[in-house]
Amino acid sequence: MLRVAVVGSGPSGCYTAQGLVQQHPGVRVDVLDRLPCPYGLVRYGVAPDHEKIKSLQNSLRAVLEHDRVRFLGAVPVGPGGVPAARLRELYHAVVYCVGAATDRRLGIPGEDLPGSWSATDFVSWYSAHPDAPGRAPDGSPADGGFLRGVRSAVVIGVGNVAVDVTRMLARRAAELTRTDVPHSALTALAASTVTEIHMVGRRGPSQARFTTKELRELTTLPDTAVAVDAAELARDPASADPSALPPAQRRNVEVLRGWAAAPAPRARRVIRLRFYLRPVELLARDGRVAGVRWERTVPDGRGGVTGTGRYEDVGAQLVLRSVGYRGLPLDGLPFDPASGTVPHRAGRVLRDGTVAPGEYVAGWIKRGPTGVIGTNRPCAKETVMSLLADAPALGHRDLPGDPLAALRADGVDPVPWTGWRAIERAEAALGASLGRDVVKLPDWDSLLAAARSAGP
Structure with a gap:
């Protein structure tokens, strides 16, 4: 069983997870996001009056509900969160799909x-x-x-x-x-x-x-x-x-x-x-x-x-x-400040010009802030093909067990898919109380309170 962590649950991360489980029957994917909610810029970047584009969430939902994909929200990676080195200990491979986070x-x-x-x-x-x-x-x-x-x-x-x-x-x-x-x-x-x-x-x-x-x-x-x-x-x-x-x-x-x-x-x-x-x-x-x-x-x-x-x-x-946008350095990964991206070869992270085994990138942190949502599909596909070509070598390494148990032992308290569904119910209830349809919860406290109401 090949275990892969995908960091980021926007279109790039979801397309990467989708490609992995479609192309390899022995892959299990954990999609990690620092927010308790999935979908990245589809939820938080597409204007609210663009309902057709926002409906892409339905396609991304199907990926995250796949029986070999697991969503883990509220898991920051880097300073104050899970170090990149720790992810490499817990997974055979890690794909960073974190976008370009600053203006x-x-x-x-x-x-x-x-x-x-x-x-x-x-x-x-x-x-x-x-x-x-x-x-x-x-x-x-x-x-x-x-x-x-x-x-x-x-x-x-x-x-x-x-x-x-x-x-x-x-x-x-x-x-x-x-x-x-x-x-x-x-x-x-x-x-x-x-x-x-x-x-x-x-x-x-x-x-x-x-x-x-x-x-x-x-x-x-x-x-x-x-x-x-x-x-x-x-x-x-x-x-x-x-x-x-x-x-x-x-x-x-x-x-x-x-x-x-x-x-x-x-x-x-x-x-x-x-x-x-x-x-x-x-x-x-x-x-x-x-x-x-x-x-x-x-x-x-x-x-x-x-x-x-x-x-x-x-x-x-x-x-x-x-x-325009720029990518930010990721703690523990190489970074090219001129392009605002992680150096790579066909999605494989490069350290001092040499491929770093088990580390990959996709999306804007890979290619820069270019293209539209659909551009992430071929970008993710290239990275997935590189990772699967490397899979025989990557899979030989023994892992300490279920990464979720290890993360919890490290003091991380991820929001699972059931927690996200609880957020959806809370947003529907908020909308109903205001005489509207779904209305987003606007802050960390209300999001996490809704998510935790679903239990562990």
């Missing part, structure tokens, strides 16, 4: 002002992530700290996460009542005074990373207009004739050209899509964010941009940066 920063003056946040902070708040910021920088509750007194918001970035947070800023609370958004966030969104949202990229529309489907959703928001500056589109050499662009970029440019040519309808809120503006400073008033200073950029002929020395200020009481 890239802008590195400009004013970035740490109250009112300046990463998009991940905002997503965590409306997704009820238990690690979401508990209080705003000014000491007020985060529920009101994001949106209180905000009339104009700036989202820096033009990828799908930027579109998500822009859309959520413009959503009416009534449209979210049937989702699992936490009740405190719903209340804050209902009281929102945001009337203007700027989504801004430093390059042109043909380099934007959002998908056309996500982009078009912006025009489906009630009482919300979308405005595009035709002059900024014209600065993109590809916008005049997008026919030579790859299909995804061509469709984006065509949609944006259509919006720029049409008069924006009158609406209570307006979303302004801006291009060729690079943030150089966050402006302050009374110790808080009051706006963003931008430098106008132009194409440099090599796919990048160069500054022009011309500047423009845009007033804003909330700034959300959405300029």
